[in-house]
Amino acid sequence: MSKIASVQDLEDHAKANLDKNALNYYSSGSQDMITLQDNVNAFDRYQIRPRVLRNVSNVDTKVSAFGLTFDYPIFIAASAMQKMAHPDGELASVRSANKHNVCYSLSTISTSSIEEVSEAAGQVTDNKKIWFQLYIYNDKHKTIDLIKRAERAGFKAIILTADTPYIGRRLPDIRDPFMIPSHLKLKNIQTEKIGEAETSTQSSENASWLARYFKENINPGLTWDDVTWIKSVTSLPVLVKGVLTAEDAKLCLQYGADGIIVSNHGGRQLDTAPATIDALPEVVRAVNGKIPVFLDGGVRRGTDAFKALALGATAVFMGRPNLWGLFYDGENGVDLMLDIVFEEFKLAMALSGCASVKDINESYIQDSRHIFSKL
Numbered sequence: 349m350s351k352i353a354s355v356q357d358l359e360d361h362a363k364a365n366l367d368k369n370a371l372n373y374y375s376s377g378s379q380d381m382i383t384l385q386d387n388v389n390a391f392d393r394y395q396i397r398p399r400v401l402r403n404v405s406n407v408d409t410k411v412s413a414f415g416l417t418f419d420y421p422i423f424i425a426a427s428a429m430q431k432m433a434h435p436d437g438e439l440a441s442v443r444s445a446n447k448h449n450v451c452y453s454l455s456t457i458s459t460s461s462i463e464e465v466s467e468a469a470g471q472v473t474d475n476k477k478i479w480f481q482l483y484i485y486n487d488k489h490k491t492i493d494l495i496k497r498a499e500r501a502g503f504k505a506i507i508l509t510a511d512t513p514y515i516g517r518r519l520p521d522i523r524d525p526f527m528i529p530s531h532l533k534l535k536n537i538q539t540e541k542i543g544e545a546e547t548s549t550q551s552s553e554n555a556s557w558l559a560r561y562f563k564e565n566i567n568p569g570l571t572w573d574d575v576t577w578i579k580s581v582t583s584l585p586v587l588v589k590g591v592l593t594a595e596d597a598k599l600c601l602q603y604g605a606d607g608i609i610v611s612n613h614g615g616r617q618l619d620t621a622p623a624t625i626d627a628l629p630e631v632v633r634a635v636n637g638k639i640p641v642f643l644d645g646g647v648r649r650g651t652d653a654f655k656a657l658a659l660g661a662t663a664v665f666m667g668r669p670n671l672w673g674l675f676y677d678g679e680n681g682v683d684l685m686l687d688i689v690f691e692e693f694k695l696a697m698a699l700s701g702c703a704s705v706k707d708i709n710e711s712y713i714q715d716s717r718h719i720f721s722k723l
């Protein structure tokens with residue numbers, strides 16, 4: 349087999365070898381998967397405007413947020429049930445992120461517990477670059493318990509996912525209903541409903557296990573007041589994940605969010621929502637530097653990350669590439685994936701004439717659809 353040289357190679361490997369149950373769950377988007385594809389394709393509509401003769405003998409890729417410094421502005425997004433990709437699952441991912449000194453975000457719906465992930469992130473609390481992605485359960489006590497456990501375990505931020513009042517309509521999952529493998533457990537939560545959901549295959553209302561689990565456990569009635577509520581029960585920074593408009597970005601400011609993740613959930617929720625790189629500029633403009641703005645969705649290359657930073661993101665997250673790396677070779681596979689993307693990013697900086705992340709700004713990017721209006 350040829351050497352792995354790109355995230356695409358890792359994805360190809362997973363698509364050829366991963367079992368159908370896990371592959372369908374990991375790879376699918378909602379409905380016609382238009383947003384899923386557009387997340388990736390949209391990056392190619394933007395071009396980098398390189399500057400030359402800028403002395404790039406040293407390139408500093410470090411970035412800071414919430415008082416933490418990271419070696420690269422490319423983090424790992426929360427994705428559920430990582431032990432389907434590799435027996436070490438989330439523990440391998442967090443070890444790799446930790447080794448690379450970047451942020452790992454842990455899904456509520458994980459196959460390793462909050463405490464196990466914290467332990468795998470190392471002994472020194474200050475060095476743990478772990479953020480906890482929160483789904484708000486119907487039972488508020490369960491939700492508070494998750495937040496408190498994350499705080500105690502040394503997580504440094506809470507990411508409230510706001511785009512999933514119900515699970516998106518994922519056709520592969522409806523056609524061949526996803527089942528969590530019987531040897532795996534959702535380690536963070538005890539739910540009375542899970543046994544029931546796990547054993548049934550398809551309900552009369554044509555909802556998959558995932559959709560039913562969500563409907564039975566996760567609160568679809570959230571409002572902006574819940575941001576205020578979460579802020580009242582934790583001292584950690586609270587980020588809102590799933591923002592795609594200037595209007596919601598302003599509400600984030602109004603309700604005291606500490607950060608925003610521009611995200612469409614990797615195209616798994618509302619199909620035909622905009623690609624995240626297209627939505628980023630209006631969110632950045634609305635926020636006007638008051639809080640950091642992050643992006644996820646379709647980031648597959650270092651140049652994608654460069655483009656997001658040029659449009660105002662503080663850092664980006666990658667979701668599926670983590671799973672493809674994990675499946676390829678556990679922790680080593682995630683290392684390989686991060687090494688490739690980081691090398692691409694550093695080289696993109698050097699070839700664009702940016703010696704520091706602080707140098708990357710709007711002047712380094714053009715939207716190929718608007719290029720003629722600029723002339």
Ligand SMILES: Cc1cc2nc3c(=O)[nH]c(=O)nc-3n(C[C@H](O)[C@H](O)[C@H](O)COP(=O)(O)O)c2cc1C
Nearest residue numbers: 374425426427428455509613614645646666667668
């Ligand atoms: C298999 C899978 C599981 C996911 N699970 C969660 C989750 O539990 N919570 C969440 O907020 N987002 C979840 N996401 C969305 C990711 O956090 C992220 O928004 C998305 O994967 C980014 O797009 P990308 O996969 O193109 O990088 C999941 C995504 C995938 C692919």
Ligand SMILES: CCCCCCC(=O)C(=O)O
Nearest residue numbers: 428457558561562613616
């Ligand atoms: C087991 C309940 C569904 C988990 C949903 C995780 C998620 O966000 C996803 O996109 O899938």
